[in-house]
Amino acid sequence: MLDHLVGLVKVRVVRGVNLAIRDLRSSDPYVVVRMGKQKLKTRVIKKTTNPEWNEELTLSIEDPAVPIRLEVFDKDTFIDDSMGNAELDIRPLVEVVKMKLQDVADNTVVKKVVPNRQNYLAEESSIYICEGKVKQDLVVRLKNVECGEIELQLQWVDLPGSKGV
Numbered sequence: 709m710l711d712h713l714v715g716l717v718k719v720r721v722v723r724g725v726n727l728a729i730r731d732l733r734s735s736d737p738y739v740v741v742r743m744g745k746q747k748l749k750t751r752v753i754k755k756t757t758n759p760e761w762n763e764e765l766t767l768s769i770e771d772p773a774v775p776i777r778l779e780v781f782d783k784d785t786f787i788d789d790s791m792g793n794a795e796l797d798i799r800p801l802v803e804v805v806k807m808k809l810q811d812v813a814d815n816t817v818v819k820k821v822v823p824n825r826q827n828y829l830a831e832e833s834s835i836y837i838c839e840g841k842v843k844q845d846l847v848v849r850l851k852n853v854e855c856g857e858i859e860l861q862l863q864w865v866d867l868p869g870s871k872g873v
Contacts, residue, residue, distance in 0.1 A: 739761065
């Protein structure tokens with residue numbers, strides 16, 4: 709059943725920073741996370757441009773080359789307004805998973821990903837080992853909007869019975 713999957717990624721949507729105003733003085737933001745045919749979303753946080761979601765969404769990974777897409781929306785009565793979007797490349801995270809590091813001290817940084825024109829990073833992103841798990845902290849700058857960043861944490865989950873990386 710799981711032989712088409714390589715694993716899971718837990719996407720913790722931590723917070724939004726300086727998101728765009730789409731209502732009179734504020735917004736009611738939520739985040740939609742997509743990968744392939746999967747679509748998950750956070751709860752709506754009312755009247756803020758600096759929401760604290762701290763929500764964990766789990767995606768099944770078939771192909772690590774497929775990016776995770778984020779889109780932020782302002783919840784409205786009829787049509788929700790876009791507040792920007794971003795893409796996450798999980799290949800650097802998967803590269804660290806493939807190293808199969810063991811007996812590594814907690815919070816050991818294994819790899820750093822620097823912002824460039826091909827990614828959406830607002831600042832350097834660290835991939836590290838924490839309690840035996842491979843994690844990555846990211847701050848992404850939203851595109852197609854005047855302002856806004858989203859703070860996230862990715863965590864790889866090995867799936868027993870899957871083909872693995």
